[in-house]
Amino acid sequence: xxxxxxxxxxxxxxxxxxxxxxxxxxxxxxxxxxxxxxxxxxxxxxxxxxxxxxxxxxxxxxxxxxxxxxxxxxxxxxxxxxxxxxxxxxxxxxxxxxxxxxxxxxxxxxxxxxxxxxxxxxxxxxxxxxxxxxxxxxxxxxxxxxxxxxxxxxxxxxxxxxxxxxxxxxxxxxxxxxxxxxxxxxxxxxxxxxxxxxxxxxx
Amino acid sequence: xxxxxxxxxxxxxxxxxxxxxxxxxxxxxxxxxxxxxxxxxxxxxxxxxxxxxxxxxxxxxxxxxxxxxxxxxxxxxxxxxxxxxxxxxxxxxxxxxxxxxxxxxxxxxxxxxxxxxxxxxxxxxxxxxxxxxxxxxxxxxxxxxxxxxxxxxxxxxxxxxxxxxxxxxxxxxxxxxxxxxxxxxxxxxxx
Numbered sequence: 001x002x003x004x005x006x007x008x009x010x011x012x013x014x015x016x017x018x019x020x021x022x023x024x025x026x027x028x029x030x031x032x033x034x035x036x037x038x039x040x041x042x043x044x045x046x047x048x049x050x051x052x053x054x055x056x057x058x059x060x061x062x063x064x065x066x067x068x069x070x071x072x073x074x075x076x077x078x079x080x081x082x083x084x085x086x087x088x089x090x091x092x093x094x095x096x097x098x099x100x101x102x103x104x105x106x107x108x109x110x111x112x113x114x115x116x117x118x119x120x121x122x123x124x125x126x127x128x129x130x131x132x133x134x135x136x137x138x139x140x141x142x143x144x145x146x147x148x149x150x151x152x153x154x155x156x157x158x159x160x161x162x163x164x165x166x167x168x169x170x171x172x173x174x175x176x177x178x179x180x181x182x183x184x185x186x187x188x189x190x191x192x193x194x195x196x197x198x199x200x201x202x203x
Numbered sequence: 204x205x206x207x208x209x210x211x212x213x214x215x216x217x218x219x220x221x222x223x224x225x226x227x228x229x230x231x232x233x234x235x236x237x238x239x240x241x242x243x244x245x246x247x248x249x250x251x252x253x254x255x256x257x258x259x260x261x262x263x264x265x266x267x268x269x270x271x272x273x274x275x276x277x278x279x280x281x282x283x284x285x286x287x288x289x290x291x292x293x294x295x296x297x298x299x300x301x302x303x304x305x306x307x308x309x310x311x312x313x314x315x316x317x318x319x320x321x322x323x324x325x326x327x328x329x330x331x332x333x334x335x336x337x338x339x340x341x342x343x344x345x346x347x348x349x350x351x352x353x354x355x356x357x358x359x360x361x362x363x364x365x366x367x368x369x370x371x372x373x374x375x376x377x378x379x380x381x382x383x384x385x386x387x388x389x390x391x392x393x394x
Binding site: 079086181190191194 | 221222223224225226227228273274275276277280284315316319320324327367368369374375379380381384
């Protein structure tokens with residue numbers, strides 16, 4: 001059982017245990033769909049939905065799941081919610097569903113979600129698990145927004161589709177192509193590590 | 204010709220790691236030594252080839268005839284999880300040395316998103332049976348190529364002076380970015 005307060009349970013996902021910058025989890029979607037802010041945001045929301053509901057279900061029925069088959073059970077629960085998210089996007093936001101393509105089903109194998117079930121929801125109460133899921137999702141959405149904002153502004157001169165750079169700006173095409181994703185995330189990780197070291201040495 | 208195009212495209216142009224960002228976890232985690240990178244690459248290629256066959260059979264003999272294609276996500280992930288388990292038991296019986304060599308990498312493959320993506324992509328692109336197999340083998344070899352190149356670069360990086368904050372994942376991602384840049388050169392090779 002965790003000894004943190006509910007507030008701390010939420011806050012830790014934002015920075016101390018940020019899934020992307022600190023734990024290096026869920027890097028595939030982080031890199032793949034952050035070529036535009038709208039895609040990154042939609043992906044973040046879909047992941048949030050799946051994570052919160054999976055945590056809710058797993059923590060509610062944790063006593064009923066035999067430990068030998070727990071991973072398989074978690075995967076089935078997660079896959080069901082991913083199917084819901086996938087169908088929902090396809091029905092109500094067809095353009096987003098189209099540009100995210102097969103990356104929506106890929107939420108199933110996003111290690112953030114399975115990781116939280118195994119590390120947290122299977123051991124904690126429903127309330128705490130959902131708070132933890134909310135915090136982790138917020139951290140993930142934050143990371144997606146930072147990365148996709150940098151890539152879209154530099155790569156296309158736009159933010160959420162609106163022009164933000166003047167006509168003098170020549171878009172850095174490379175930023176919206178795959179190499180830009182790797183390099184931007186690499187630099188962001190270094191910055192995150194540097195901030196962490198600074199705050200540690202100050203203490 | 205068609206088959207050759209699929210094969211070459213899967214290895215070089217649409218490389219799973221450098222173009223679709225799949226399997227980044229093992230790509231970063233198991234690329235510190237060339238030996239383990241080769242084992243991981245071969246294990247992935249092996250599972251990918253089998254997954255291509257099994258997921259095609261499930262998709263075309265069960266899901267499509269019974270109009271159950273909304274169950275694709277659930278059924279593919281279950282198939283992959285049980286397949287990896289079976290392959291693990293099979294290799295342990297047939298060839299203990301190979302089992303030793305692959306070690307912990309085999310179970311890790313279940314959560315490797317590239318395998319799942321392969322099954323989805325083959326069904327999305329409506330490949331026939333032979334095309335699916337070629338696609339599976341090609342994608343696996345593409346992953347192997349990328350992870351071996353990465354391991355070779357990282358072995359050299361050990362001797363380089365990298366800024367403290369960039370050490371580990373940071374520099375690995377930047378190297379991957381430069382590799383992706385190089386692989387972009389292959390696009391346009393096949394129309």
